[in-house]
Amino acid sequence: MLHQVPRIDITQCSPDQLVALLAEHSCVLLENHGVDVNLREAMLNSWDEFFALPRSEKEQVEWPGDGPWYGWQPVSEKGPKGDLMERFELRLDVDKRLSDNQNWGDTFTKWPVAPVDFRQNWEKMYFRMREFAGFVMGKIAAGLGRDDWDADNWTDNQFSNLVATHYYAQPANPNRGQWRAHPHTDIGALTLLWGDSAPGGLEVAINGGKDWVPVQIPEDCWLLQAGDLLNLWSGNTIPANPHRVANPPREQAIHARRSIIFFHYPDPSVLITPPNGDQSKAVLTADHIQFRQDEDMVKANAV
Template identity: 40%
Template sequence: MAAVPAARVPVLDFPTTSAGALVEALRAHSCVFLTGLDRFSAAGSFGADLAAMVETSQEFFALDPEEKARVRWSGTGEWAGWQPLYEGGADALLLERYELALPDPAGFSGDAAWAAAFSPWPANPARLAPAWTAYYRTARALTIRLVEMIAEALGLPAADLPAWTSRQHSNLCVNHYLAQPDEPGPGQTRQRAHADIGGLTLLWADGRGGLEAAIGPDGGWASVEFPPGAVLLQAGDLLHLWTRGQIPKNLHRVVNPPRTPGVPQTDRFSAVFFHHPDLDTWVAPAAVGTDEVDSSGVAARDHVLARQRAAYTAT
C-alpha cells in the first residue's frame, strides 16, 4: 500500500477551548485531538484512568482463549463481552476486542453497584472491572460536556439534550490488533474503512501507527499521528444526522504495519469510547425553531443493531 501524507488534525487544549472553536474544527476535519484532559476530569485522573484500563485489558487479552470465552458475546443484541473477530473466516480481521456498556450511574450507591449492572465481566484480572468502570465514568463525563458544547454552538434544541447526555448509551471497547506474521492479502487492512455508528468517539491508540482518515486533499486518505497525551474525537453517523449534516462523519480505517526485513511484527492496542444517544431515541435533523418532527430520521437502536450486523456480515 502506498504511503499517505500525515493529516493536519487540529489539536485543542480542551479546558480552554470554546464551543465555537470545537465545532469549527469538527466541521472542517470531522475529527480533532483533545489535550489537557487531566485538567478537565474531576479528580485530574483522566490519563491515569485510561492507562489503568488499557493495562488490565492487555492482561485479559494475554489469557488463554478458553478463559476469555467465558465472557464471549452471545452473537445477538448489542455488542458486549469478548469478540474474537479473527475467527471470521478467510476475510477475518486479525483482531479481538472486549466491550461493555453501563447505564446512567445516577441512583447507584457506588461504582461497584453500578458495575454490577453489566454481567459478562471476566474473573481475571480481578482489577479489570474497577479500572474499566473508573474510565467509563471519566469518558462519559467528557462526552456529556462535548455534546453540550456542540448543541450550544449550533443552537440545537435543549429538549434534545438529555437523550445525548444523562441518558446516553455508550460502549467502552479495547481493540487488540494481533501481530501479522504472514503478509496480508491484497486490499486487506487491520480495520476496514467505516464511520462510527453513533454520536462521538473518543479514541486512544498506542504509539504504533496505522490509523488513516479520509481528510486529506480532496477527501483522500491521510495518516493520523497522535500527539503525546492526546485523545482523538471523531464524529459518527448519528451526530451527523442530528446536526443537520453540519458536522461531517469521520471516515477512517486502520492499515497494516510496514514489513521491514528483520523487524518483527507487533501487536497494536486502541481504546475506544463509543458515545450514542439513548437507544430509544428517534434521531432526526434537529428542528431548530419549530416543533415539527422530521420523519427522515432513524430509531437509534435499529440503526446501531443494523450497523453491527453489517460489520459481522463483512467478516
C-alpha cells in the same frame, strides 16, 4: 506524511469553534481533557493481562452473538474479511442504571475473573469517559444551536461503550481486502480515541475521501471523531469521520497495536432528527446500531 489534525484545549475552546473545526475536519485532538494518564495506564495494564490469557478463559466472557456488542469479541473470526483484532467492550444498559456506580457495574454479566483489578480499572475509566463525553456533547449541542435537544438522554442517560482493542501482529500476509480495521465511519455520535504509536495505525480520509493519511495521537491527547448520528443530528454540518486502521508494513509486521475507544450514543430510545425536523430522515438510535452491526457482519463474510 502525517495529517495535521487540529489540536485544541477543550476547556477553552468555544462551542462555535468546536463545531467549526469538526465541520471542516470531522475530527480534532483534545488536550486538557482531564482523563488521568495513570487511570489510562492502569486500564491498559489490566487489558494486556486479559488478552494474554488462554482462549478458554476469554471465551467465558465472550459476546453471546445477539443484541449490541459487549464482552470479548474475536473480531477476526467473523469471516474471511473480519478485522484483524480482538476487543473487549464494556456496556452498561441505561434501563438498568443505578445511582451507585458499583451497583450499576454489578448488572454487567461479562466481567473477567482475571486479572483481579480488571473490573476496578475499567469501571473507573468508563465512568470518567461518560462524564467527559457528556461535557463534549453539551458543547457541540450549543455550537449547533440545538436548543431542542434532550440533554438528559444525550448525557446522563447516554448509551456508551468502552472498548480496548488488540490489533494482532501479522507474521503472515492478511487476506486481500482485510485490515486491522476496515474503512468505515463510526455508528454513534462521538468517538473518543487513544492509540499507541505502533506501526500500522489510524488513517483518515481527506480531500473528499480521495486520500488516506496517517494520524498520530499525542500521548497527552484524545482524538474526537464525529460519527453517523452526529452527522444526521447536525444536518450534515458535521461530517462523519471516515477512517481505518492500516496493516503494518511487512518489515514491521511483528508489532501488535493497542487502542482505547469510547463510543458515545444517546439513549437507544432517542429518535435522531436533523435540525429541520425532517421525519423522513429520522432514525431510532437502537435501530441504527443494529443495522450497522449487521452490515459489519455482511462485510466480514464478503468474498
